[in-house]
Amino acid sequence: MEEKEIGKILMIDDDEDVLFAAKMLLKKHAKQIIIEKNPKKIPFLLNNDTYDVILLDMNFSKDTTSGKEGFYWLEKILEHDPSLVVIMITAFGDVEMAVEALKKGATDFILKPWQNEKLLATLGTAMKLKESYREVDKLKKAKKQLEEELNQPFKEIIGNSKSITEVFRMIEKVASTDANVLILGENGTGKELVARAIHQRSLRRDNSFVTVDMGAITTTLFESELFGHKKGSFTDAREDRAGRFEVANEGTLFLDEIGNLPMGLQSKLLTVLQNRHVTRIGTNKPIPIDIRLVCATNMPLYDMVHDNTFRQDLLYRINTVEIKIPPLRERRDDVTLLADHFLVQYAKKYRKEIEKISEEAMMELKKYPWPGNIRELQHAIERAVIMSDSEEIQPGDLFLQMGDKEHEMGAIGMDNMNLDDVERAVIKKALDLHEGNISKAAEDLGLTRASLYRRLEKHGLQ
Incomplete structure (x- = not known):
């Protein structure tokens, strides 16, 4: 076992020789070892410090064989913190007592005199369990925070x-079912x-x-990411790992950009489904x-x-219900609500006293075609808040890339061009504006670099 692999240990035993022997052994392997002879000091120790593992004697001087004192202090420790990892120690251990200790919440049970290798191995396992408790607690806190942010009805869908x-109506209808849902939208x-x-x-x-x-x-990491792997199954598999399907068990798995999945991997996904x-x-x-x-x-x-x-059988499998999200250019009545929402958000973030968007600026926002949709609008308002020097957002703060004589982007053939032509x-206009800089063009369009590259290939603009 590597040195310092074990964290902070508290050991309680009424035998000073046992405490001394344990400290001499464990100080080479643990970050810290605290020893205590009197179990009555346990409440004080727990209130004033934290421990990764607690080694607790089963029998103290009042009662040397039944383990009742050890059970009593085990209960007190777990009342203080149910996630504490406690290993019971006794010289009079038997199977029944071991089972009883585990039933009452102990993590493990060792006999003394112990074998050093056995004790270290038991502590190492206990440390891994403690780390898993911490990870679970961290995930629970993150999940709770996320739920608090999302607990208002359609809070972020404005x-x-x-x-x-x-779209709201479709969400309400399908949510309470277990039907697979396919969400379509730009x-x-x-x-x-x-x-x-x-x-x-x-x-x-x-x-x-x-x-x-x-x-x-x-492609090489697809199965590992989604289905998991066993330690040593390939070069970088340094530990057992659960895939996303396992992590999402009894919950919801959201597969974004499903259309990017190559045909060879579609069959593997279909088999699992x-x-x-x-x-x-x-x-x-x-x-x-x-x-x-x-x-x-x-x-x-x-x-x-x-x-x-794209496999037809996979499409049938994933789209029991379809929800189509309209692009922003088809819901221009919502531009005002969205822009005002983002204004409040970014004025607070950047500590700007900007109260409103001027009528002229709002007219510009409503005329603009928003090829990057809500994400582009969000970025536009954020930039405007940063650049504005007044209490109102003005047209000059928006940087919407419109022509001087006419709103070229807004006027791009809505009547005489199809959607692919508009896109x-x-x-092309964004690329020309930024002299072919993919990163800047993608940012202005509200796209990722990967998404823009796909569109460049689609439209033969590479």
């Missing part, structure tokens, strides 16, 4: 237009917010919501899973099925 109201329309809203209104809301960006997972179990890499043991599946994409899956780039023209 709008009252007819098209977004229809980048920046809020697909993940819709997925979270479905989870928060589902019967699984008290369990995990796990997000996987399918466009960001490489059909069989309802996963097998970690390096094992043959199937692990049952119980998840609610929500997927999202900005890609034309039905056209991809026709082109044999191609907007991307």
Whole structure:
């Protein structure tokens, strides 16, 4: 065992020789070892410090064989903190006493005189358990914080237009079921917010919501990320790891950008969804899973099925219910609400006393086509707040990249061009404006670099 692998230990035993022997052994392996002869000092010790592992004698001077004193102090320790890791020690141990200690909340049970290797191994295992408790506690706190942020009905999905109201209606209808949901919409329309809203209104809301960006997972890591692996199953597998399906068990698994999944991996995903179990890499043991599946994409899956780039059977599996999120240009009545919301958010963040958006600036916002949708609007308001020197956002603060003579982007052939033509023209204009700088163009369009590269390839602009 490596030195200092064990954390802070508290040991309580009425035998001074035992305490001394333990301290001599453990000081080489533990960060700190605290010894105490009198068990009555346990409350004081717990109130004034924290410990990774507690070694507790089963029998003290009043009663040397039954273990009653040890059970009493075990109960007091766990009353103080149920997550404390306690290992019981006795010279008169038997199976019944060991079982009773475990039933009462002890982590393990060792006999004295102990074998040094056995004691160190037991402490090492206890430390791993303590770390797992900490991780679970951390996840619970993070989950609670997330739930508090999302507990208001449609808190982050802002709008009252007819098209977004229809999305709200669909969420309410499907959320209480366990049906698989496919969310369709352009980048920046809020697909993940819709997925979270479905989870928060589902019967699984008290369990995990796990997000996987399918466009960001490489082919080589796909199975490891989603299905997990066993330590040593490949070069970088340094420990056993649960995949996203296991982590999301009894909760919701959100597969974002599902349209980016290559055909070869689509079949593996389909097999898991059909069989309802996963097998970690390096094992043959199937692990049952119980998840609610929500997927999202900005890609034309039905056209991809026709082109044999997306499996039809997988599409049927993931889209029991479809929710289509309208682009911002189709819900212009919501631009005012969204812009005001982001203004309050960023004025507070940057400590600016900006009270409103001027009428002229709001007119500019409403005319702009928003190819990057809500995400682009959010970035535009954030930039405007940063750049503004007055109490009102003015048109000059917006940097919407419109022409001097006419709003070229807003005027791009809405009547005589299809959506692909509009998208191609907007991307080309952004690239021209930034002299081909992909990062800056993607930022202004409200896209990730990867998403912009896909569109460049799609429109032959590379």
